[in-house]
Amino acid sequence: MITARVVGEVVATTKHADLSAQKLLLVQPVDPDGTPKGQPMLAVDVVDAGVGDRVLVVDEGNSAAQVLRRPRGAIRTVVVGVIDDVESPTEPTRG
Numbered sequence: 001m002i003t004a005r006v007v008g009e010v011v012a013t014t015k016h017a018d019l020s021a022q023k024l025l026l027v028q029p030v031d032p033d034g035t036p037k038g039q040p041m042l043a044v045d046v047v048d049a050g051v052g053d054r055v056l057v058v059d060e061g062n063s064a065a066q067v068l069r070r071p072r073g074a075i076r077t078v079v080v081g082v083i084d085d086v087e088s089p090t091e092p093t094r095g
Helices: 061-068
Strands: 002-010 023-029 041-045 054-059 077-082
Touching: 002 041, 023 054, 023 077, 041 054
Parallel strands: 041 077
Antiparallel strands: 002 023, 002 054, 023 041, 054 077
């Protein structure tokens, strides 16, 4: 799983049957501090995320099939959660 920021919505008038009635998002992978890394990717949205949201993304066909409850097919990348907050572990105190 990776964290990403939703940077856009994708509209396609013609698409694979596995994608019919699916909302598509453009997501940019990010570090925990929000710094972009890597290339943006397309993802199916199952949690009603929107532009600007930080999200949790699975990028593997078997995981996508399990989330969508269908046999493996044309979908590999799925937004599975909206991240409310990221907490960094604190340094242990030395005494």
